[in-house]
Amino acid sequence: MRSPITLRWLAFATLLLSTLATAVPSGAATPNDDAAMEAAIQDGIALRRAGNDEGALSLFLDLERKNPGSVRVLLHVTAAAQATGRWLLAYDYLRRASAFKNDPYYLRNRVAVKAIEDAVARHVGQFRVVGQPAGAEVRLSGNLIGTLPFNEPVAVELGAYVLEVSKPGYYTLRRDVTLNAGGVLSQEVVDLGSNDQHETRPATRRAFAPTLVASSPAKDRAPSWWQTRPVTWSLAGIAVASAATSGVALALRERKIERWNDDARCIDRQNVTRTREQICGDDRDAATTAGTVALTSGVVAVLFAGAAATHWLTTSPKPEREAQRQPHGSCGVGWGCLVCSGTF
Numbered sequence: 001m002r003s004p005i006t007l008r009w010l011a012f013a014t015l016l017l018s019t020l021a022t023a024v025p026s027g028a029a030t031p032n033d034d035a036a037m038e039a040a041i042q043d044g045i046a047l048r049r050a051g052n053d054e055g056a057l058s059l060f061l062d063l064e065r066k067n068p069g070s071v072r073v074l075l076h077v078t079a080a081a082q083a084t085g086r087w088l089l090a091y092d093y094l095r096r097a098s099a100f101k102n103d104p105y106y107l108r109n110r111v112a113v114k115a116i117e118d119a120v121a122r123h124v125g126q127f128r129v130v131g132q133p134a135g136a137e138v139r140l141s142g143n144l145i146g147t148l149p150f151n152e153p154v155a156v157e158l159g160a161y162v163l164e165v166s167k168p169g170y171y172t173l174r175r176d177v178t179l180n181a182g183g184v185l186s187q188e189v190v191d192l193g194s195n196d197q198h199e200t201r202p203a204t205r206r207a208f209a210p211t212l213v214a215s216s217p218a219k220d221r222a223p224s225w226w227q228t229r230p231v232t233w234s235l236a237g238i239a240v241a242s243a244a245t246s247g248v249a250l251a252l253r254e255r256k257i258e259r260w261n262d263d264a265r266c267i268d269r270q271n272v273t274r275t276r277e278q279i280c281g282d283d284r285d286a287a288t289t290a291g292t293v294a295l296t297s298g299v300v301a302v303l304f305a306g307a308a309a310t311h312w313l314t315t316s317p318k319p320e321r322e323a324q325r326q327p328h329g330s331c332g333v334g335w336g337c338l339v340c341s342g343t344f
Contacts, residue, residue: 037063037066037067037070037073040059040063041060041063041072041073041076043059044056044059044060044063044076044080045076047059048079048080048083053080053083053084054084056076056080056083057077057080057081057083057084057086060073060076060077060080061077063076064077064093071097071100071103071105071106072105074093074096074097074100075093075097075105075106075109075113077089077093078090078093078094078097078116079112079116081093082116082119082120087120087123087124087157088124088155088156088157090116090120091120091124091155092155094113094116094117094120097113121182121183122182122183123157123158123182124155124156124157124158124182124183125155125156125158125179125181125182125183125184125185125186126153126154126155126156126183126184126185126186127140127145127153127154127155127156127179127185127186127187127188128150128152128153128154128185128186128187128188129146129148129150129163129165129187129188129189129190130148130149130150130187130188130189130190131148131165131189131190131191131192132148132190132191132192133148133167133170133192133194134148134149135147135148135167136148136165136166136167136170136190136192137165137166137167138150138163138164138165139163139164139165139166140156140161140162140163140164140177141161141162142162142164148165148190153185156179158179158180158181158182159178159179160176160177160178161176161177161178161179162174162175162176162177163175163176163177163188165190165192166192167192169194170192170193170194171192171193171194172192173190173192175188227315228315229315231311231315232308232311232312232315233308235304235305235307235308235311236304236305236308238300238304239300239301239302239303239304239305239307239308240301242297242298242300242301242304243297243298243301243305245293245294245297246293246294246295246296246297246298246301247294249290249291249293249294249297250290250291250294252286252287252290253287253290253291253294256283256284256286256287256290257283257287259280259283260276260280260283260284260287262280265279265280266279266280266283267279
């Protein structure tokens with residue numbers, strides 16, 4: 001039989017657990033809400049295991065609209081988007097999920113998140129357009145991505161696009177661009193030419209091409225190490241060293257041949273049975289070796305001297321002709337119009 005004290009403690013504990021189970025803070029999800037979200041997540045996981053990534057992505061996106069602050073749902077959307085090849089969507093949701101880096105669920109799945117980050121980085125790059133005029137619309141294959149000037153780069157899926165920059169009163173620029181370096185900033189520089197002042201008469205039309213600046217991932221392209229002058233000096237140095245080696249080897253060869261031909265040294269008149277080869281054979285062998293070294297070094301010297309000269313000529317800056325730097329143009333008469341073109 002239980003004592004009255006034990007019964008009182010049991011009743012108190014039951015009342016406390018009941019209070020904690022029913023007290024829900026204002027705005028927090030109820031157990032039914034958590035259960036519904038968990039069931040939906042499990043349905044999405046089942047779809048992915050069955051190979052239906054599209055269906056899983058649609059389910060997770062709908063679930064994210066109802067639970068925008070759930071890092072778990074954000075990461076499931078990211079994984080499903082990556083599995084379906086929607087790299088920009090995966091990039092966007094990965095950035096949103098990164099705001100919860102200290103969340104226990106995020107930390108527990110850090111290895112899987114890192115794998116998704118690496119995959120997204122191989123398919124998404126940063127892109128920016130700089131130039132004039134301000135307010136010009138920038139499109140990639142018809143999709144508006146911003147206006148000049150760009151406040152910050154935009155994320156773009158890697159691939160080939162048609163860059164189009166346009167603004168009323170200016171000639172539209174169109175250019176093929178290819179983004180093929182994931183995780184790297186690519187930059188295009190543009191400068192549109194105004195056409196307002198050229199529309200003078202309905203019967204006269206003048207067309208001038210806009211000034212185009214070649215695309216470049218950086219503002220100034222530095223020459224590669226192979227195009228620098230120290231490479232030329234290195235090639236020339238090897239040629240000089242090889243020529244010096246060849247000269248020393250030739251001198252040594254002549255000396256050894258002279259010793260081989262010295263009858264007073266290489267003929268034993270007291271013991272005629274000993275041959276010249278037995279007495280001075282080492283000199284002949286040394287002369288042969290020195291000749292081989294001289295020939296090889298000479299060939300190397302010629303090759304590297306030619307390489308140095310070629311490198312000097314191909315990497316030296318080429319002076320521009322004065323005529324190429326001067327503006328010029330031409331005009332012709334068409335059907336009821338005058339067409340002009342030029343370079344500036």
